[in-house]
Amino acid sequence: MLDAGTTRHEDLRSGAGPWRHGSPRPPGRALERDTRCDVAIVGAGITGAFLAEHLTALGFDVVVIDREREGFGSTAASTAMLQWEIDLSLRELVALYGFERAAEIFRLSFQAVEGLSALVRELALSCAFARRETVYLAAGEVGPRELLDEAGLRQRAGLPGEFVEHAALMAAFGLDRAAAIVSPRSAEADPLSLCHGLLLAAARRGARLIRDEAVAYDDAGRSAAVALSGGATVEAAHIVLATGYVMPDCVSDDLHSTSSSWAIATVPQSPQVLWPGGALVWEASRDYCYCRTTPEGRIVFGGEDEGFSDPDRREKLAPAKTEALRARLQALFPHVRLDLDRAWSGAFGQTADGLPLIGRVPGRPRLLAAYGYGGNGITFSFLAARLLGRLLRGGEEHWFRHFAVDRPRPG
The missing domain is CATH 3.30.9.10 (D-Amino Acid Oxidase, subunit A, domain 2)
Incomplete structure (x- = not known):
């Protein structure tokens, strides 16, 4: 039996962003008796919401568990800049993993933003979603030469974007920096409304939202189980841990x-x-x-x-x-x-490498992890839903290893 941790929403954020708190969302309820499902998702923030929407669309019977209001943990603190560019530049990622692997990771992130955009259109989600360019500014030790190298690597990887010098940058954006890379096809959204819209879509397909605290996980038998603080248990073929930055010991690692x-x-x-x-x-x-x-x-x-x-x-x-x-x-x-x-x-x-931890928890075949990190949290949350959906249907792709929980620490 694994302890689930006890961090509260107020430990994850202070204050509130400018997001809509009154957007419709399905109400969570207490679980009065034990229940069963195909997949129990622990965490009803943006990652859990993407998972619930996608897995119900694939036909899974889903239960989503959160101890407090859905989306009001770290999701409410997000600035929701939905970029395909990763916290580590392509140059830095190439230095860690080589060009082919680094370029594939960037392309996967690009495809995730494209898929997210298509999903918002398909579900007609009211979440202030808009496609945006990004302006990646020279700063610190990264000057025009380094940005020109970065732009060349991106072009080689088949990614869009243009190196812009100071005069053109000032004329286009009024930014007094030495240079920048201007790239299309990123996006922005209201993260709370996005989260709640996804949960509503999942609930309409039968997902059950449970307002209770997961206190322990048991995956020693033929199925897994989540013990709740109210005394009930959710039994599932698989448990997906989507608890933001509250990670049980079985997932934590030196990355x-x-x-x-x-x-x-x-x-x-x-x-x-x-x-x-x-x-x-x-x-x-x-x-x-x-x-x-x-x-x-x-x-x-x-x-x-x-x-x-x-x-x-x-x-x-x-x-x-x-x-x-x-x-x-x-x-x-x-x-x-x-x-x-x-x-x-x-x-x-x-x-350490700017990439999320997504996939099977080592040594625990019924536990899956979905943690999206850094400035790409929401982009990686969408990617996590697609990756884990494929795993739960018995699929496997070579690129899953790029995000594996037990991947070696670089360097």
């Missing part, structure tokens, strides 16, 4: 660590001070900042990451981090209003 990040949302801006097309803007430095706009004209700006997850320490730093983000926003866009509508912070997971 993963948890850090803290901060974000702000301004009051709505005048259209003339916002950059054209609402592109997603981020920096090519290790400690990068990033920003996007909302349909109301707010600027969402995040970063100032720190390598710890303690919620009290994160909360104590909030005033200083908020001011630091305001200063960095002003340096990037000198003419915007700095009055804030929201400020919040949250825990986020990261791995």
Whole structure:
């Protein structure tokens, strides 16, 4: 019997982002007696929601378990920049794994954003979804030469994008940086509305949402079981762990660590001070900042990451981090209003290679893991649903090893 962990939603985030809290979602209910299903998904955030939608579409009988309101953990802290570009540049990933493997990973991420976009259209999800360009800015030790090398590798990998020098960058976006790579086909969304829309689609196909806490997992027999704090048990052929950054010991490994990040949302801006097309803007430095706009004209700006997850320490730093983000926003866009509508912070997971942990839990064939990390959390959540759906139907692809829980640590 495995302990499920006890971290609460308030340990995952502080404050709230500018997302719609009143969007329709299926209500979770307490489980009064033991039940059975094909797949028990533990976690009703964005990853659990993608899994529930996809697995019910494949015909699985699904139960989704969460101890609190669906989507109001780390999903509510997301800035929902749905990029196919990965936290590690293609140059960095090539240095770790070689060109062919690194290029395939980037293409898989690109395909995930394309698939996510198609799913939003297919289900007609009302989640402020919009396709966006990304502007990847020179910063820190990454200057024009390094970005030109990155652009060349992307072109070789068959990925879209264009290297842009200072003058063209200023003319197109008003950004006073030495250079950038401008790439199409990323996206943005309201993460809460996206999560709730996916859960509604799953519920309409029969998924059951259970509002209770998973306290232990048992996979020693012919089936697996999730013990709930209310006393009932969910028996399943498989359990999928989609618990965000609350990982049981059986999944933890030396690839993963948890850090803290901060974000702000301004009051709505005048259209003339916002950059054209609402592109997603981020920096090519290790400690990068990033920003996007909302349909109301707010600027969402995040970063100032720190390598710890303690919620009290994160909360104590909030005033200083908020001011630091305001200063960095002003340096990037000198003419915007700095009055804030929201400020919040949250825990986020990261791995040594910038890639998620998705697949079978080693030594536990009935336990599957779905953890999407870093700036690509939602993109990787979509990818996790497709990968695990294929596994549960008996399929296997060579590229599953790129994201395996037990893959060797690089270097």
